[in-house]
Amino acid sequence: MRISTLLLNHTSPSLSSLDIPTGRLKMDLLLPRRQKEKVLIVMGATGAGKSKLSIDLATRFPAEVINSDKMQMFEGLDITTNKITEAEQCGILHHMLGILSPNAEFTAANFCEVASLAVESTLSRGQLPIIVGGSNSYIEALIDDKDFIFRKRYDCCFLWVDVSMPVLHSFVSDRVDRMVQNGMVEEVRNIFDPKADYSKGIRKAIGVPEFHQYFKEEPFLDEENREKALKKAIQEIKDNTCELACRQLKKIHRLRTVKGWNIHRIDATEVFRKRGKAADEAWEKRVVVPSTTLVAEFLYNFVSMEVPSSVADIRDYIAQCLVA
Structure with a gap:
């Protein structure tokens, strides 16, 4: 189910394609001209569901995913580094997965350079860049670069998928x-x-x-x-791995409280306490709906007077806005 009924019937992009497939609506057709392009950043501790949320959002908005996980940038060890599989990607174009040889040196400065190119490439195709991964030091280096060039150029929306540490x-x-x-x-x-x-x-x-x-x-x-x-x-x-999750959480808290990043917290704890269909329903209600609402507000300046109960509610409202 997508935000706009105009996006319901489309051809999913090939992973090797650099062009917008026929039928996939460009962002610049949906959005008014503006000074700054928009970038979405999905954060969270390892295992919290960042990749899953990025796919959910990219199948509702015209978007591409840019990986910011250090280890997933290397070729190989797909199981060990928990790389998202081609099937899990759902036809969404992913950048910066398995692009490095196993012994390559890759610094935060290297990441900033390559990620900036990926953002520009994504925007050039009329797509929303979704930066996702657990390497918060890389994300911080990109967003708060020396001269704040990234922030001057782009509007950023930060989503944080949070899960209670004992549960995680x-x-x-x-x-x-x-x-x-x-x-x-x-x-x-x-x-x-x-x-x-x-x-x-x-x-x-x-x-x-x-x-x-x-x-x-x-x-x-x-x-x-x-x-x-x-x-x-x-x-x-x-x-x-649990120690890594704790370090990642501390970094997110620092970015939020010390550096003043406006990071929207999405509490997914209830999802992880459930299994099967109940977990899927909780994910939709507790994670997908609030995240989709926030992204809709970010992209379309959409402010709902009532809290939407489903993605369908958001989809219908946005469809009305687009034809108004």
Whole structure:
């Protein structure tokens, strides 16, 4: 379901295409001329649902996604770095996924340069850039550059998908177990090097250094001790992922309270307490509807007198605005 009925029937863009597909309405046809272009930034701790929300929004607005997760910029280790799959991308054009060789050096300054080009490229096709990822230091470097060029050029809307830490930690633990089931151990084993430098490139990713000792000892262990060593490595991955989530949360709080960023908090905790259809319904109500409302306000200067109860309500209102 989309914000405008004008957008309901379209051809999804090819991942390799650089052109607007036939039938996909450009942003400049929807929006009045303005001095600043608009950019959406989706933030949150690892596992909170940032990628899922970016897809939900990009299938409701004409948009493309720009990755800002450090590790997902490297080629390889798709399971370990939790890259969004092609199927999960739902035909939405994604930028800066798997663009770097595994041992490449890539700084915040490099990110700012490449991300700025991706933003310009996206806007040139009449699409809304959605920057999404957990590397808040990269996002901060981009938004608050030395001369505040980015802010002078673009209007920014910040969405923060927040989940209570105890609830998120439980989810992250389960997610690591699913990653192991999906082949993470073998994936990391394929790049194992006993002399590897874990301070650069994709080997910095959580899930790689934790397996180092296990892979070194594995050939010399009996089955029982091998199982214990594996469980220890997996627990370290869970602990380090939870610590990462806490650091990410602290950075978002600092950007919000110290630097004064106007970051809209979307509480997704209830979603993570549910399962199956109930979780899907909670995601729609608690995350998608308020996020879509905020983005509609940001893009179309739409202010609702009543809190919408569904995306359909927002869609109908915006459709009326566009034909008014």
